[in-house]
Amino acid sequence: MAEKGNFLQDQDVLDFNRDIEQYHLGPLWNAIPDLMKHQPEPHAKAYLWKYSLLKKKLMEATQIFTPDRGGERRAIYLQNPGLNYRKPWGWASTTQTLYAAVQLILPGETAPSHRHVQNALRFVMEGEGAYTIVQGERIFMERGDFLTTPNGLWHGHGHPGSEPMIWMDCLDIPTVYFLGGTFFEPYPERLQDPEVPDNYSAQRYEGGMVRPVSDRYPKKAPLAAYKWKRTHEALEGLSRFEPDPYDGYAVEYINPSNGETACPTIASWMQKLPKGFHTKAHRHTHASIYHVFEGSGYTIINGVRFDWEKGDFFVVPNWAWHEHVAEEDSYLFSTNDLPILEKFGLEQEQALETNNGYQTITGEFKPVLG
Numbered sequence: 001m002a003e004k005g006n007f008l009q010d011q012d013v014l015d016f017n018r019d020i021e022q023y024h025l026g027p028l029w030n031a032i033p034d035l036m037k038h039q040p041e042p043h044a045k046a047y048l049w050k051y052s053l054l055k056k057k058l059m060e061a062t063q064i065f066t067p068d069r070g071g072e073r074r075a076i077y078l079q080n081p082g083l084n085y086r087k088p089w090g091w092a093s094t095t096q097t098l099y100a101a102v103q104l105i106l107p108g109e110t111a112p113s114h115r116h117v118q119n120a121l122r123f124v125m126e127g128e129g130a131y132t133i134v135q136g137e138r139i140f141m142e143r144g145d146f147l148t149t150p151n152g153l154w155h156g157h158g159h160p161g162s163e164p165m166i167w168m169d170c171l172d173i174p175t176v177y178f179l180g181g182t183f184f185e186p187y188p189e190r191l192q193d194p195e196v197p198d199n200y201s202a203q204r205y206e207g208g209m210v211r212p213v214s215d216r217y218p219k220k221a222p223l224a225a226y227k228w229k230r231t232h233e234a235l236e237g238l239s240r241f242e243p244d245p246y247d248g249y250a251v252e253y254i255n256p257s258n259g260e261t262a263c264p265t266i267a268s269w270m271q272k273l274p275k276g277f278h279t280k281a282h283r284h285t286h287a288s289i290y291h292v293f294e295g296s297g298y299t300i301i302n303g304v305r306f307d308w309e310k311g312d313f314f315v316v317p318n319w320a321w322h323e324h325v326a327e328e329d330s331y332l333f334s335t336n337d338l339p340i341l342e343k344f345g346l347e348q349e350q351a352l353e354t355n356n357g358y359q360t361i362t363g364e365f366k367p368v369l370g
């Protein structure tokens with residue numbers, strides 16, 4: 001017999017485990033070390049995608065894919081290398097819970113309206129002249145705008161302008177897929193027609209967070225677009241005070257009718273990191289996807305340095321130590337699964353207490369340039 005505590009290797013235990021497998025049963029005594037870890041061990045990896053490569057591949061995609069070929073969207077998603085590419089679990093996943101992609105629409109193109117149970121949002125990275133139409137509201141997009149499309153709302157895109165437009169998409173596709181709740185429906189006609197004046201909700205909220213009285217009762221998406229000008233003004237206002245040691249100057253996009261996140265399952269932030277600012281290291285159970293809207297610098301994730309510049313994307317997995325360093329004034333847009341973790345009561349955060357709160361750099365990430 002094996003020593004006490006090492007009984008999992010006893011022959012009678014191994015024989016019994018094999019026996020019950022034929023009945024589609026499993027031994028908890030074997031599974032519990034993997035099922036109930038002492039702390040999170042994410043499958044997703046820290047990773048960084050260069051914008052130069054993403055834009056190059058998007059432009060190449062225009063030669064092989066057009067909306068007229070019957071596809072829904074010209075989008076390339078960010079596949080996390082730590083998650084499974086081919087089997088359903090982990091496929092099309094940027095983190096274990098969220099999907100992110102870059103999408104390109106050319107002048108004269110339309111992307112058909114549809115709706116689905118997944119929550120969606122987008123952040124405009126480059127270009128002008130295109131619009132999204134959500135529940136009959138046509139919203140013309142500008143660089144730096146944040147837009148949200150909670151689940152169940154019709155939405156499509158059109159581009160009557162003159163420049164290509166690129167934006168970031170983020171959806172809770174992996175979460176919904178894993179929970180088995182996926183539904184999708186194409187719009188009966190190709191693109192929904194406008195039902196209210198253009199940029200209707202943004203005009204209703206020209207007073208900022210002074211909301212219309214009719215919105216004092218919760219609505220799913222009372223404000224469809226959050227303009228960069230107002231976000232920038234909010235960050236500049238915060239900049240008069242001391243920055244948060246872990247996040248610098250950061251604001252969160254919220255639903256003005258209920259005070260919760262603008263997208264029910266995905267939180268979205270914009271951070272300003274002044275030149276030379278070095279945040280302290282911390283970790284938390286929610287995972288984050290970052291897009292460098294402006295600036296340059298680097299982020300240290302579990303001891304590895306990730307250098308970034310304007311346009312790049314990078315992932316901070318759940319429960320990974322991370323800190324940011326800005327080499328010039330920088331603005332980081334990010335999405336995370338904090339609302340999901342909070343709904344399950346799983347959110348925890350920890351500050352690094354050694355080395356004055358800073359990590360020791362043990363390696364440097366080398367991006368794929370293409």
